[in-house]
Structures are given as C-alpha cells and as structure tokens.
Amino acid sequence: MSKYWRQHSSEGNLQEMLLDNDAEDIAREETPEILSMLPDYENKDVIELGAGIGRFTSSLSEQSKSVVAVDFMQNFIEKNKETNDHYGNTEFICADVTHLDLPASSADIVFSNWLLMYLSNDEIVNLGRKMLSWLRNDGYFFFRESCFHKSGSKARENDFNPTQYRNPAEYVSLLERAVLPAENGNGSYAFEMVLSKNVQTYLKMKQNKNQVCWLLKKVRVDTVHNHGYKTFQEFLDTQQYSRNKILTYEKIFGRHFISTGGKETTEEFCKMLDLQPGQKVLDVGCGIGGGAFHMAQRYDVSVLGVDLSENAVSIAWERCLEFMDSRVEFEVADATKRDYPAESFDVVYSRDTILHIDDKLALFKKFY
Template sequence: MQQKGRRDRSPIDPFSALSFVAKTVRSVAKCTSFSLFVRLFAGGEERELQKNYWVEHSADLTVEAMMLDSKASDLDKEERPEVIIVGISLFFRSYVDVDVLSLLPPYEGKSVLELGAGIGRFTGELAKTAGQVLALDFIDSVIKKNESINGHFKNVKFMCADVTSPYLNISAESVDLIFSNWLLMYLSDKEVENVADRFVKWLKVGGFIFFRESCFHQSGDHKRKNNPTHYREPRFYTKVFKDCHLRDGSGNTFELSLVGCKCIGAYVRNKKNQNQICWIWQKVSSEDDRRFQRFLDNVQYKCSGILRYERIFGQGFVSTGGIDTTKEFVSKLALKPGQKVLDVGCGIGGGDFYMAENFDVDVVGIDLSVNMISFALERAIGLKCSVEFEVADCTTITYPDNTFDVIYSRDTILHIQDKPALFKSFYKWLKPGGKVLISDYCRRAGSPSEEFAEYIKQRGYDLHDVESYGELVLLVNVLKMLRNAGFDKVIAEDRTEQVLIFSSLFLEISSTNFVAFQPKMWIFSGFQFIEVLQKELNRVEEERNEFIEDFSEEDYNDIVGGWKAKLIRSSSGEQRWGLFFAQKM
C-alpha cells in the first residue's frame, strides 16, 4: 500500500493579519469607481484581493473553474502534454498532431517546486518523473483537492502558503526546477520583482525556471464580477527576470539566462490566441550568459531601433521592402491551406501574419531577439490568425524530420556562421517537396573595402557572395552549401539591381555526379534592392519633421546616413542582395 504524500499544515497564511480589511475589500470589489479600485491596489491589499478572487472561483474545484474557460477540458488535454516533458530533451519540439511536446528542461530525479499548483493539473505529471515535488498553493481547499488527487505519490509534499509570504522558508540553492502556471499575473509588479529575486536564491546553479502567464488580455470565457488579474505585456516579465542578479558569499555573481519564450500552441490552434506565453530561464554564472542574444537586444535590435525600422518598412516589418517584397516572394511558394511554414528570423511578424491571413497556413515564427518576439506578440493582438512565436536560436533548436512544407527567411541568415549546417537542418525539417525561400545580404567575391569590412564586423554579419549560395558560377560552393544539405533544385538571383540573372537546375544520378547542367538566363523585372532602398530613403526624407518628432534628429540622421551608405555600396557592386530558392525533391 502506497504511503500518502506528506502535507505541511504550518500556519503560513499571510492573510490573517489583514482580516480587518476584508469587509472593505469586498465592498470595493463591488464598487464601480475605477480610481478607488486603483487606490486599493496601491494601498497594499493586493494579496487579500487576489485571495478573495480565488476563494470565489474555487468554490467548484474543477478544471473549468481553475482555467476559467468553458472549453477547459479540451484545452487541458492538449496543453498539458505540451508543457510537461516525457523523456524528451529541452530542445526537441514537435509542431502539431503529436502526443507529447517538450517545453520543460530534463528534471528526472530532480527537486521541483510547483507554485500555484492548484488542483494538480501538473502535479501528478511532475511527480512521475521528478525526485521530489513541493506543490504549493495559497487556497487551502484547492491544495487539499490536489492532495486528494495526487497524494498517492510518495515524492510529493503539499503546502498551503503564499509565494510572497516572508514566512515561506525555502533553502537557498535547494531547487532544480521552479514551475509555475498562471501565478505571476496575480501578483503586483513589485511582488513579481521580489518573487523573481527569491527564485534566483532558491535555485541551484544550472537550475531552471518555467512560468506561463496570460498577457495583454483575458483568455477564458467565464464571466467574472471583478477581475484583478494583471494582463501585462510580455516584455515586463522578460525585463524583470533579466535584471535579476545574485552575489554569493564568495563574491561570485549569478543571473538568469533566457533559454526560451513561446506561445502555448494549444491556444493558438484552438483560439487563434497568442497571449498565453511561457518562459524558461536558467541560473548561470554572469559571465556565461548568451552574448550574441544580448548584442541583438542591446545593440542592433534595441526597442527604439526596431520601431525605427518598422517606421521605414511598414507596420509589422523590419526587412527590405516590407509588404511589397513579401507579397512577391510569398507568391513564389504556391502556399496551400493547412500547410506548415517555419519563418526563421521572423522579426516582428508582418510576413507571418500576411501568410496566415491570406493563405490559411499555420506559421511558426522564431527569432533570437527577445525584443523582436515581444513586438510580434503585441502586433498579433486581435488578428485571430494561426501564428506561433518563439524566442529561439535556429542553430540549436530542432524539429522532427518532415515537419514543415515551407521554410522562409528574410535577411537573417547573414548572422549565421555555419550556413551549411543550418541548410542541412532545413532539409531534414522539410517534407518531401518542401521549399526554402531566403533573402539575404551578400557581398561580391574578393576582399571587402575597409569601410564595408567594419560594417560587417560591427553588426556580426557573415556575408557571402551570391554565387556561394547556389549560383552556377561556383559549382564547388553549391556542393558544399546546398547539395551536401540534400537539395535538388537551387535557384539564386542577384536582386541588387536589374541585371542578367542565371539559375540552374541540377539533376542527380548519384551522390556525387550530375546528369544535367542547364543554365537559363533572363532579365528580372521584380523588386530590386537599390530601387527599394531609394524609395525608402525618399519617404523618410519627405517625412523628416514627422520622423524627428516621433524619434529624434539623431535617429533621423542615423537612418538617412545608413541608407545612403547602403546605396553607395550597392551601386558600386560591393554589397549585394540575394534571393534564394531551394526544394527538397
């Protein structure tokens, strides 16, 4: 007979000292005065208000009550496997139509702290794999229900406590994984900051934090008399956890490094809702944090810089030509309803929204820049389209073979040093017949000028000549960069200016030989880099006063100077813009 899980019933209820304000809180909750409601928050009674809210909504201890949604049972069945890992590594993710999706880091035999455990939707799943689980919730009836369901697990301890309580005593560096689902949105901003600091203290070095929150707006369809939930922008949580630092007694400093951030796919697929977002952080030594991601978010793609780019390229876009080039390039893909598209370097999502809304495809957009994904999630509000966004490194993330129909990437691969390895991944991820379309900055063959070399170094680019991607001139590079990846059909177009363009179709008869080599030549009449750059520059100069009013004169001069420099390099032939198409036959 299995021993029931232990339950700590220590008096860790921080609300007993606030009982004298209970009547006032209930009265204000019924009041229609927003200013009074705000003053209540500011007055320090946040915890009492949140407790009353959940006492009300936990009268019926069901999944529907906990998720505040009439479709909770269906959503729970789909999202729970998406969140809980069952023997799959952190960086292996399936897309749709699979039984198990991996979001959590490995925790077999590890110590897990589950905060806001509720009635145990995740407790039992965690207990099956973890060494020890401490399931904590601040509503006594709720944690009792959890114990009645999961108490047969010997490795679970149940506790009624509030994560913000000063009486909650968890030893430093004692936890491998902190797991919370819909917790921080019921804390004030200051409480979130304090709790984040506690998380870093409780975690072992190398340990992980997983949390999931509702952002921007309500998702559930249950009617509520009042709703004290904080529907924040995702960037709030990202900033709070990024800013966490801890110094130990020996002077060593630690911080949280972002491992991943993504939408919960179950809500995107069922509700076309991108506001259910989860984060995974790891406690690391400060010098071990991811430097390139920091470069992108703190230097090249700062929030202000992204907004400047969007002003030039158009709403939702941060790549050359905005919606115009997007429409032309996407038309080459012959998208069909229900197809799966991976956008590598999705930016702020404009191309993804266009594909999903106009072709009824399902899109996964990934970008290493946290700032880019934060803006993409904001731009998704109200669009009701099937697009998932994730902060991810395309060189480390993996997907199952034959997952996508199309892989699309705009002006992004220039950041990648090992392009052949990435192309091999693309080939594996594509279904037979799948297509790759890439636009990218390139350079002419030979050594760049000092000025261009400095530009490349400053931005961390790895630029190749157009031919190295797949043009007929350098057959050896085709073999190295695309044929070795497995692609059968390769087309490379120099889109810098209207020139003669060559494409080639290689038909394989063995792994090393070709039966045919048939070049074709034509004059292309689509969008050209120099033409697009000039139009963008003209528009900014025409709107000079408005641009300076929205940003600054320094920003204006920076943009105009940058665009003029690109025009000079492109006109001289030094900087090129390539369009590449490949197909898995």
C-alpha cells in the same frame, strides 16, 4: 487577492482553476501541451509554484524524483494532497510564494502556471532572485501567463479582477532584473531565454493567442561576450531591437516589416520558393511578422516565425490580434539551439539573420 480566490475556490475544481466554463475540455488538451514544453523532469527535483488542486502535480510527481507543491489557498493544497499524496515524493506547502523560503540549490526545475500575473513588478523581480537561488546550475524556470487581456469565460464576482495582463516583453524585462551573485563574488547568475510561445490549445479552441509560455535557464553571466549585457538577447532588446527602434524601422520599411525592402522584397524572395498551399514554413529571424503574415495570406501556407528578440515577437503577437490567422504562430527562441522534430517543415525562410550567426554550418545542419 485572498478575497478574490476565496470567491473562486469554494468547489476546488477545474472550472475554478481555469476560470472557464469549458475547463475540462481545455485541460484535456492543454495539460499535455504544457508538459511537453518542459525540459526532461524524470528523476529531477521540481518546485511547483501556484500548484492549485494539482492538475500538473500528478504528472510531475509521477516522473520526478521529488516535488514541492506550493499554493496559498489551503483548500487547494488539501485537494492536491488528497489526489497526489500517494506518490510519496511530494511535499505540500500552503504559503504565499513572495514569502517562501526554500533551500539553495535544491531544485532542477521551477514550474508555475498562471502565477506571476497576480504579482507586482517588484514581487516578480524578488521572486526571480529567489528562484535563481533555489535552482541548481543550468536549472530551468518554466512559467505561463495570460497576456494583454483575460481569457476565461467564467464570470468574476462584482467584476473584481486583480490580474495584471502584461505585454509578454514585460515579463522578460522584469526577470532580466533578477540577478544572483555567484559564489565567492565571482560573477553572477541570471536567466537566459530558451523558449517563449503561445499555448496552441487556446488558439485552437478559443482563437486566443494571449496565453504565453516561457522556458528560462539559469546561466552564469558573461557580460564581456555580450557587450556588457547579461545575455545576447538582453543586448538585442535593449539596443538594436528596443521597442522604439523596431517601430522606427517599421516606419521606414512599411507596416509589419523591419528589413530593407519591406513587403516588395519579401514577395520577390517568396516567388523563388514555389510555395504551395498547405506547406509548412519556418521563418528564422521573423521580426514583427511581416513575412510570415504575407506568406500565409498570399500563398496559403502555415508559418512558424522564430526570433531571438522578445520585443519583436511581442509586437508580432499584438499584430496577430489584427490578422486572427490560425496559420501563423510565433515563438521567441535562439534558432541555433532550438530543436524541432525531423521533417517538420517544407521550407526554411530566413532574411537578414544568418549573417549575425557565428557557426553558420551548425545552423545549416539543423535546417537540413
């Protein structure tokens, strides 16, 4: 790994950070997009893992109470310090994150960008446990990775590339294994999914849907309420919506569909909506994307599909590679907790989903 990055760190510039010849143009749009997905970090304590030359460190240091910027390449850390040391609230550490020790309950947010894809499965799980320790209660872990295949246009010397291009669902599965015993042995802490979505800059500039971000929250585990699982999402992805079961449903209901009636019933419902070209649709409980793809292609609308199942949305992302339709995007989120700007959508479409939600009135108020 160190040999690989020595080959790609001689200049300490954006091209090396992004491994892309269009790095400056990408970073100009991508950096604010990534930062917009973070929870409020003003006056918060932040740990930045894989900080590189500091393209995110600058914004984090400008608004946060403190930042610990970590990278295992000394020249990257030196460049970062040269750029951002003037903020006076940032500590720069050259270290391998898999061997990093930091004080317990010292951070509100852990941030990483293109880090876990260079770690083994066991290293991710172990790092997850460490981060649960470093985070205060209700703290957040944000990370972004390249999935499925490489994205950068910059050539890799001798074609050597240590990156693991995982399916997005694999990251969630690995981090579900990271559990931290609570104080006095009273239960435990784990990560709960808040949001997972594609990086829109790469979709716009590269027609690339393989850049994925996640926002997780440190929560106390309630196994009784979640049928013996750490979170309700883990229950869904392990039981009703395991990958094998999803694909079985699809065989029953038709390609891209996992709900009764498949494409025919979807079209029956769509006819009631008076969809017009250019409208924006929120598809709540989108599953593997059949309804979203159908609405976009049949009615020329833009669709944001949201579902709590990482397995379902991961399959939807895979299907995006078939359709290559920029009008459709997907994210993993709990619709009862997800917030969007007012008047973001013309239509809210939901099928076989709301019956599973206890507080339906609160959800309807969000829709309104």
